[in-house]
Amino acid sequence: MELKLEQVAGFPKSLSEKPQHFCPGCTHGVNVRLIAEAVDALDFPKKVVGVCGMGCSALLPDYLEFDMVAAPPGLAIPVAEGLSHELGEKALILVYVGEGDLYGRGLNALIHAAIRGVPLTVLCANNLNMGMSGGHLSPTTLLGQKTATTPGGKPANPYGISTDFIRLLLTIPGVSFAARFRGFTAGEIRKGREYILRGLQIQKFQRGFAFVESLGICPTNLELPPPEAVKRVKTATRGIYPSGLFKTPEVGRIP
Amino acid sequence: MDKKRLLKGAEAIGEAALRSGCTRFYGYPVPNQSDLMEYLIREENEGRGLSVFQSEDPLSGLFMAYGATLAGARVLTAVNSIDIPDALRALSYFNAAELPLVCVVFTQSGPGSGNIYPEQSDTLALLYGARAGDGFAPLLTPSTPTTCAAATYEAFRMAETYRLPVILLVDAACAQLEETVDLSAISFRDIPKKREIIGGQQGQKRVSTTLHLDIDTMAEKKELLQNKKALFLEKETGTCLVEGEGAEILLVAYGISAVQAKRAADALVADQIPCALFQPTSLYPFPEKAFTESLESVKHLYVIDMSDGQLKSILAPYVPESLLTHHFESLGGSVPRVEDLRRWIRQTLKSS
Structure with a gap:
């Protein structure tokens, strides 16, 4: 009997073969792979330029096979916006930043870029803490979550209640695409690739600010084995950071 | 155009x-x-x-x-x-x-x-x-x-x-x-x-x-x-504007204080007090050679600045300790007045 072989998956062209520095079980590795697969799946020829922020995302230039700029902390969006001013329709600009960087010191720039509807596709890696700095409190840290700067668990006073930043962005007309996926369950990882791809595809005709958040785990700083970390984050974020598609250029806000 | x-x-x-x-x-x-x-x-x-x-x-x-x-x-x-x-x-x-x-x-x-x-x-x-x-x-x-x-x-x-x-x-x-x-x-x-x-x-x-x-x-x-x-x-060795040569009095200033220093220098020359003006147009690199040269015949150095001695400390490495240095500072947002500079220079010359 003749065996018919068909290749159903392969190593993404846009992913470098260099070993990654991410800790075991970290969702950054998943995000990087999804970015590479989404870029490979683009059906129009356009130069892709990536911009990454500080922290665990700062070494992305080593892992992705297209033009990359490593931006200073809090300033990935302005750098991407400057690139967008100069490159215009010639390039598709993808920004990958952690939530500590993007929602913390970079929030002002994020909101203003969203208001201006800058044609950027932003992927935010939200792992509930500032990972590379050593597991400190981040803008999305959950109430009661232990971090290096809140060893007794994050208190509501003075740090406030956890806020969904996508809901904040959804109030801005310049945002044309918004979605969130959990980077730690198989079904949602598939969706994540779809979201990133759609976020990139709307830039074919520069249709505005596209935002995708990947909710992830940081087993190292949660001090849990990855499966435990997944369970913990899954339960603790329920209702606080919902996943799904929230806005598209075709439909607008999805109720 | x-x-x-x-x-x-x-x-x-x-x-x-x-x-x-x-x-x-x-x-x-x-x-x-x-x-x-x-x-x-x-x-x-x-x-x-x-x-x-x-x-x-x-x-x-x-x-x-x-x-x-x-x-x-x-x-x-x-x-x-x-x-x-x-x-x-x-x-x-x-x-x-x-x-x-x-x-x-x-x-x-x-x-x-x-x-x-x-x-x-x-x-x-x-x-x-x-x-x-x-x-x-x-x-x-x-x-x-x-x-x-x-x-x-x-x-x-x-x-x-x-x-x-x-x-x-x-x-x-x-x-x-x-x-x-x-x-x-x-x-x-x-x-x-x-x-x-x-x-x-x-x-x-x-x-x-x-x-x-x-x-x-x-x-x-x-x-x-x-x-x-x-x-x-x-x-790049730095740039400067030098006016007047061989004088015993040298005024040093940059920016708007140089504009005023120039006018004061002109007034002093009209008063028969020969003086020169050294105006660095770059502070990094500092025009070291030109400045050292312009100091050769100088007996009185007048540093005119709108700060608390910042220009003086920039010049310090190049100024011999023996040289009499006077510092005019104008602080708070006022530009040095030509008449004040002229009077100040005349007074310091008289008292030394």
């Missing part, structure tokens, strides 16, 4: 930038900087091939400039005294990424919010601040609209030749001073055009990062920057 134009200092910078091939301007409305931005917007609307963008804050503007420069733009940006820390942060990154930038710093009175009137009290902050991480940035100090235009061209030439950030230090009075500027006197040539950019050719991967986690890689990077600095200091 007219050769002669009546321009403010801030506008002369804009006009010279346009003629130096500047393609983008990033700014945020603050005193003096706004005059430059408004001038450039008028010229943009005339279709002169420059885009102006008002950022949400100075820091964002500086890093939009970073992104645009990476993609090939020739960028001018400007900040005010109070935003110098932001500018220094950006300069450090431009230094590390070896990118050209011309950053105008309009100085006013400080510390804190101070007032909008001129002072020269940020000079050392810029001179030393630009050296963070062993970086460096030429510091040019024009004094009139004409020298502003010349310095702007010089700044672009240096920025593009050596791929580094250049600071144009302009005090609030110099920014507002108006005169007829003859732009045909400036060549606007010899500014290199080509460099590698991000987002260029398809199929080639280009990376720009200033993060080098490996010690050896970082050490190599530092060596490259050190070599560049050495080359720069070998080729």
Whole structure:
């Protein structure tokens, strides 16, 4: 009997073969792979330029096979916006930043870029803490979550209640695409690739600010084995950071 | 394009930038900087091939400039005294990424919010601040609209030749001073055009990062920057304007205080007191040789400055201890008055 072989998956062209520095079980590795697969799946020829922020995302230039700029902390969006001013329709600009960087010191720039509807596709890696700095409190840290700067668990006073930043962005007309996926369950990882791809595809005709958040785990700083970390984050974020598609250029806000 | 134009200092910078091939301007409305931005917007609307963008804050503007420069733009940006820390942060990154930038710093009175009137009290902050991480940035100090235009061209030439950030230090009075500027006197040539950019050719991967986690890689990077600095200091020796020779009295000033010092010197010469004026138009690199030469016959050195001794400390390494040095400071936002300078110099001469 003749065996018919068909290749159903392969190593993404846009992913470098260099070993990654991410800790075991970290969702950054998943995000990087999804970015590479989404870029490979683009059906129009356009130069892709990536911009990454500080922290665990700062070494992305080593892992992705297209033009990359490593931006200073809090300033990935302005750098991407400057690139967008100069490159215009010639390039598709993808920004990958952690939530500590993007929602913390970079929030002002994020909101203003969203208001201006800058044609950027932003992927935010939200792992509930500032990972590379050593597991400190981040803008999305959950109430009661232990971090290096809140060893007794994050208190509501003075740090406030956890806020969904996508809901904040959804109030801005310049945002044309918004979605969130959990980077730690198989079904949602598939969706994540779809979201990133759609976020990139709307830039074919520069249709505005596209935002995708990947909710992830940081087993190292949660001090849990990855499966435990997944369970913990899954339960603790329920209702606080919902996943799904929230806005598209075709439909607008999805109720 | 007219050769002669009546321009403010801030506008002369804009006009010279346009003629130096500047393609983008990033700014945020603050005193003096706004005059430059408004001038450039008028010229943009005339279709002169420059885009102006008002950022949400100075820091964002500086890093939009970073992104645009990476993609090939020739960028001018400007900040005010109070935003110098932001500018220094950006300069450090431009230094590390070896990118050209011309950053105008309009100085006013400080510390804190101070007032909008001129002072020269940020000079050392810029001179030393630009050296963070062993970086460096030429510091040019024009004094009139004409020298502003010349310095702007010089700044672009240096920025593009050596791929580094250049600071144009302009005090609030110099920014507002108006005169007829003859732009045909400036060549606007010899500014290199080509460099590698991000987002260029398809199929080639280009990376720009200033993060080098490996010690050896970082050490190599530092060596490259050190070599560049050495080359720069070998080729560029600083610029200055010297008036009068062989006098026993030498006045030293830059920026708006140099304009006043010049008028005081003219008045003293009319009073039969021969004196010379040394005006550094760049503080980094400092025109060391020219300054040492101009000190040869000098018995009285008059340092005229609008800060608490900052120019004096810049000059100190080159001034022999035996030389009688007088320091005139004008603080709080007032420009030294010619009559005060004249009286002060006459009095100190009499008492010594």
